[in-house]
Amino acid sequence: MIIKQLSIFLENKGGRINEVAKTLAREGINMQAFSMAETADFGILRLIVSDVEHAVEVLRKADFAVMLTDVIHAQCPNKPGGLAEILDKMALHDVFIEYMYAFSEGDTANIILRPTDMQKCIEVLEK
Amino acid sequence: MIWNQNKECMSIDQMHDLQGKRLQKLVKKVYHSTPFYRKKMQEMDITPGDIRTIEDIVKLPFTTKQDLRDNYPCGMFAVPNSEIVRIHASSGTTGNPTIVGYTRNDLEIWQECIARCLAAYGLTNNDIFSVSYGYGLFTGGLGAHYGAEFLGATVIPASTGNTEKHVKLIRDLGITGIASTPSYALYLAETIEKMGIDVKELKLRTGVFGAEPWTENMRREIESRLHINAYNLYGLSEIMGPGVAYECECKNGSHIAEDHFYPEIISPDTLENLPAGQKGELVFTTLTKEGMPLLRYRTKDLCSIMEGECPCGRTNVRISRIMGRSDDMLIIRGINVFPSQVESVILGMPEFEPHYQLIVDRINNLDTLQVLAEVRKEYLSDEISGMLALKKRLADKLKSVLTVSVDVKLVEPNSIERSSGKSQRVIDKRIMK
């Protein structure tokens, strides 16, 4: 399933992630998953939230550099080898992954994928 | 429109003649009224009688900012206090401010010079004109104000600060022209965008910008964001204030009101006069100033005198854009770097906001130059590789223009301080150490 992810450009300075979290918390927006990619002086915070439009609005108002990115949300059983199975499929069909991160809820593992080719990735997952 | 056909379009011979006569009178005056100049001229073994034509100006002594400081507060005044009707002071960051005194006649000439500028930008008595220079000791506010009134425009003394209220007035009063620093113009554009107002619905069409050096790319940026024509207004408080030189509709160099201000370009090293077209330090002699006349004042502004006639019909000489100030120049690992070069690169790339900052430091005995740049939100990438590529593209461009390597730091939008006055674009930490 294609979902919208928030990507926020942040300078590497103390407390910026915390400020994002606080801004969302004040508005009652829940962060369901996030990952941070960093370089020496900046990073990109990637977020899955409960209310995308509202989150974009409040973050923009607070002068955060936020953009929306399409990502794929996939699920697999939360057990050893669950993720490997999906990644094997991707490799077999030459689908390249720019980045991915995961979070689990009970028996299910949720995976957020950003492939270079969205359509192909979905087709492969459905096989 | 040409405000003062007689002076702005005077034949070159007539102008030299007029300048020569005015210089003779000026030198006589300062020799007898300003002890500083009498002493200098005596040291150089010259008397007022040695000055007969404008070409003789090279025999006269220079005046520097330091001379003004040494004669603080009123040592350079050439008239008694009873004839001074106004005083302005420049913002000296260190030491004494520079005090400038004006007689009634000086103020009349000033407003007439400003009227020449505003008319050249196409403004008339039908315009509603807001002055967003700081009012007060700084010459920008009151200078532009009285000049615009003299032109007959409806003047709004908006000054700086409370930009949202200013935007409201621009919209509700139908303000057509504005004078400010170029950085304030960008700040104004951002405020208009933030308030959700469509700039095309405003009547604003002419912008008059000065008090800090700016580039052609900055002009394009301001023109497209505010939907106006942006013109350069040059001046400095020691000489008078804004109105010493101004662009015409050609936007190609600024005409000097040379019946009042005689320009020379000198080499800052040899102090010799340089021919037209060559870049050097701009020097002015105030031919008609009464309150605080100056001989050959070294402005530290670097530019050249342009050759050839201007299609607008004015014969007054033009100066090129100010390429920087000799005291703005940074020396990074032995190489001369001007902040205006960085500005021109950043404003030439659509990926970046027109706000930037230079941070100079010395680490392990090596000068470092870091440039902070804000990425426009349309060009942000979700991928690290995309952002790193953008960073490298800017670093490569800067390196090729400046010939020194630059550490580019991409920063968050709106994180570089916006300024309503002169913005602090350079932080040189070497000075603090």
Ligand SMILES: [Zn+2]
């Ligand atoms: Zn012209």
